[in-house]
Amino acid sequence: MTAVLSPITGEVIEDVAATTPNGLDAVLRAAEAAAPHWRAVPASERGRLLVEIGRRMRARAAEIAELETLNTGKLPADTRREADRAAACFEYYGGWADKAHGTVVPVPGPFHTYTTREPYGVVAGIIPWNVPYFFAAKKIAPALAFGNAVVLKPAAETPLTALLLGRIVGEVLAEAGHPAGVAQVVHGGGDVGRALVEDPRVRLVVFTGSDATGARVGAAAAAHFAPSALELGGKSPQLVFADADLDAAAAGVVEGFTGSCGQMCIAGSRLYVQREVFPDVLERVARRVGELRVGDPRAAGTQVGPQVTAAQAAKTRAFVDGGTARGARVVARAGTPAEPELAGGNWVAPTVFTGVPAGDPLLTEEVFGPVLCAEPFDDEDDAVRLAHDTRFGLGAGVWTGDPGRAHRLADALRVGTVWVNTYRILSDMVPFGGVGASGYGREGGTDAVHLYTWTKSVWLSTSPGVPAGYRKD
Numbered sequence: 001m002t003a004v005l006s007p008i009t010g011e012v013i014e015d016v017a018a019t020t021p022n023g024l025d026a027v028l029r030a031a032e033a034a035a036p037h038w039r040a041v042p043a044s045e046r047g048r049l050l051v052e053i054g055r056r057m058r059a060r061a062a063e064i065a066e067l068e069t070l071n072t073g074k075l076p077a078d079t080r081r082e083a084d085r086a087a088a089c090f091e092y093y094g095g096w097a098d099k100a101h102g103t104v105v106p107v108p109g110p111f112h113t114y115t116t117r118e119p120y121g122v123v124a125g126i127i128p129w130n131v132p133y134f135f136a137a138k139k140i141a142p143a144l145a146f147g148n149a150v151v152l153k154p155a156a157e158t159p160l161t162a163l164l165l166g167r168i169v170g171e172v173l174a175e176a177g178h179p180a181g182v183a184q185v186v187h188g189g190g191d192v193g194r195a196l197v198e199d200p201r202v203r204l205v206v207f208t209g210s211d212a213t214g215a216r217v218g219a220a221a222a223a224h225f226a227p228s229a230l231e232l233g234g235k236s237p238q239l240v241f242a243d244a245d246l247d248a249a250a251a252g253v254v255e256g257f258t259g260s261c262g263q264m265c266i267a268g269s270r271l272y273v274q275r276e277v278f279p280d281v282l283e284r285v286a287r288r289v290g291e292l293r294v295g296d297p298r299a300a301g302t303q304v305g306p307q308v309t310a311a312q313a314a315k316t317r318a319f320v321d322g323g324t325a326r327g328a329r330v331v332a333r334a335g336t337p338a339e340p341e342l343a344g345g346n347w348v349a350p351t352v353f354t355g356v357p358a359g360d361p362l363l364t365e366e367v368f369g370p371v372l373c374a375e376p377f378d379d380e381d382d383a384v385r386l387a388h389d390t391r392f393g394l395g396a397g398v399w400t401g402d403p404g405r406a407h408r409l410a411d412a413l414r415v416g417t418v419w420v421n422t423y424r425i426l427s428d429m430v431p432f433g434g435v436g437a438s439g440y441g442r443e444g445g446t447d448a449v450h451l452y453t454w455t456k457s458v459w460l461s462t463s464p465g466v467p468a469g470y471r472k473d
């Protein structure tokens with residue numbers, strides 16, 4: 001049993017039994033047995049079932065959002081949006097299921113040559129603790145749509161909504177007469193995740209988590225020739241030019257590093273501002289941060305909740321204390337709640353630094369907490385140079401009133417997603433992923449078909465008597 005704790009009060013919400021090695025073996029046996037069955041189900045039928053799952057998820061969205069807030073400490077507005085997005089994800093991939101097909105290739109010679117898209121078989125999805133329900137949907141829905149069996153492992157700290165999603169999916173599949181092995185959710189920490197990705201019965205690994213774990217997961221999957229997609233961390237820059245709407249930029253910057261209490265892979269944790277407006281923008285950002293209401297996410301008016309775990313909160317505070325001790329200057333800090341009943345919560349004050357020494361961990365590492373480092377830049381080249389001064393490449397924000405500059409920057413930045421005059425907007429219709437230490441592979445949009453299937457090529461001779469090896473091109 002592992003105790004699932006509330007990040008708001010520190011109390012136990014529920015005890016959940018971890019999947020044992022024997023249990024995992026049974027799960028993988030069931031998944032392997034179910035995979036050929038599910039591949040043979042007509043794609044349009046798979047699509048209909050996914051849409052039905054989405055409908056049931058929508059009907060329970062309020063209840064699910066409440067549970068997610070309890071387990072993650074995220075604001076109800078965020079968890080409700082994620083619950084709706086998770087249902088929409090099933091509907092979106094339900095629509096995709098019968099539209100993933102191959103092509104006929106007009107090769108020279110007496111051949112009919114075509115490609116088909118093949119499911120992998122058993123897909124393992126592994127997710128972190130910051131967006132458990134939506135990420136569970138994002139892994140399960142496309143895997144099923146394109147004909148795979150799927151085993152999902154949420155983080156040990158936040159399994160509740162993913163387990164609930166597993167039950168909703170299982171219910172719909174069982175009612176339609178499909179085996180439970182088609183979609184299963186296991187529970188446990190890194191040991192269960194490692195056993196899952198190391199198992200040769202797993203033919204594709206789709207992982208979201210930190211770069212350190214991602215490197216291990218990618219290597220473990222490659223050891224038995226399973227491809228992997230790694231959606232990893234970031235240290236994303238926000239670039240504010242003097243010609244931008246500075247108030248909108250300041251609001252976007254603050255939301256970009258304090259949303260989900262900073263526990264976002266796409267957190268805009270490095271702020272670079274054109275020198276002539278640097279003091280002005282810093283002042284606007286500092287004022288907004290100073291006014292943030294940090295507290296119980298369920299209370300009206302709260303803008304920032306707690307961190308998901310006590311360990312993560314301690315890690316974030318250590319980054320802040322270390323940076324301060326090494327000479328970084330704090331220019332703004334929000335408060336934390338004083339109510340005695342919240343004394344056990346994982347509170348961290350959103351903090352803005354400037355003058356962070358080059359190479360300091362505050363600038364180089366993903367804090368995964370509400371911490372921002374701000375510095376000035378001189379021109380576009382300087383802004384791009386600073387933006388690229390990281391091993392990560394997940395996202396970047398550009399704030400400018402000049403459309404030409406917006407396109408130049410979008411072209412120059414080596415990151416998976418560029419937002420211009422906005423930030424942190426995502427859709428299943430748009431591919432998402434990173435470069436460098438932010439990982440590889442793309443989920444979402446048309447890229448999902450290529451992630452969850454492989455290409456088979458078929459050559460068929462249309463002319464009897466053409467010897468094998470005939471080639472004329």
Ligand code: NAD
Binds near residue numbers: 129155194195213434
């Ligand atoms: P983590 O890497 O510690 O854990 C992620 C998941 O991997 C958990 O389920 C964990 O139990 C499992 N795991 C741990 N060791 C494993 C192993 N050896 N083999 C297989 N699985 C293993 O990440 P976290 O601390 O839970 O989450 C925070 C990280 O996730 C941050 O780095 C954040 O940027 C990243 N993240 C990335 C994205 C994205 O889409 N790029 C989105 C959200 C979060």
